[in-house]
Amino acid sequence: AQTVTQSQPEMSVQEAETVTLSCTYDTSESDYYLFWYKQPPSRQMILVIRQEAYKQQNATENRFSVNFQKAAKSFSLKISDSQLGDAAMYFCAYRRPNTGTASKLTFGTGTRLQVTL
Amino acid sequence: EAGVAQSPRYKIIEKRQSVAFWCNPISGHATLYWYQQILGQGPKLLIQFQNNGVVDDSQLPKDRFSAERLKGVDSTLKIQPAKLEDSAVYLCASSRRGAYEQYFGPGTRLTVT
Numbered sequence: 001a002q003t004v005t006q007s008q009p010e011m012s013v014q015e016a017e018t019v020t021l022s023c024t025y026d027t028s029e030s031d032y033y034l035f036w037y038k039q040p041p042s043r044q045m046i047l048v049i050r051q052e053a054y055k056q057q058n059a060t061e062n063r064f065s066v067n068f069q070k071a072a073k074s075f076s077l078k079i080s081d082s083q084l085g086d087a088a089m090y091f092c093a094y095r096r097p098n099t100g101t102a103s104k105l106t107f108g109t110g111t112r113l114q115v116t117l
Numbered sequence: 118e119a120g121v122a123q124s125p126r127y128k129i130i131e132k133r134q135s136v137a138f139w140c141n142p143i144s145g146h147a148t149l150y151w152y153q154q155i156l157g158q159g160p161k162l163l164i165q166f167q168n169n170g171v172v173d174d175s176q177l178p179k180d181r182f183s184a185e186r187l188k189g190v191d192s193t194l195k196i197q198p199a200k201l202e203d204s205a206v207y208l209c210a211s212s213r214r215g216a217y218e219q220y221f222g223p224g225t226r227l228t229v230t
Binding site for chain 2: 004042043091095107108110
């Protein structure tokens, strides 16, 4: 079974600074998808960024980028120029490739990010 | 495009009572998911529907939880009877068939006393 581990329960960053959130996962699959989701106090999960395992290039979405190390099974999220609105829980998630129709997300336990002035 | 709708947003019940949650996915999304998120944990899949058929319910406690998706659109999740450990946020998500992105609703926070 796949597992996702987030070893940082809480992180803090000053506004305009850069922060990196860590995630490791365990799988025997060679093809899969990895995601970072943001969950603000409103509870609605919002997709931040995704990475396909077959792509060597790290994904980037504006101020958000990932460092995907497939051999090490590591998938960290870097937030640049942090803003107050970035404060939230961040979840790393794993998804198997489209084998049949089962496509659940397996989530880590989350990292709470605080952004200070 | 309207997002995933869920109701109620909050529910407080006593143990051994029953409760039902409702979800309306994004129009045209064939796949619907129910996740349970216990405080301090990441969401865990309870059940996945493809249209109105069940794809994965391996982690659904079938002795007390049930779910249905009539006509492949709306879905209800029921707990009967509830236990204290069922206190959690219940998230509904939907996606287009075969698509990687799941769109989540605002969730229902259930407190069992």
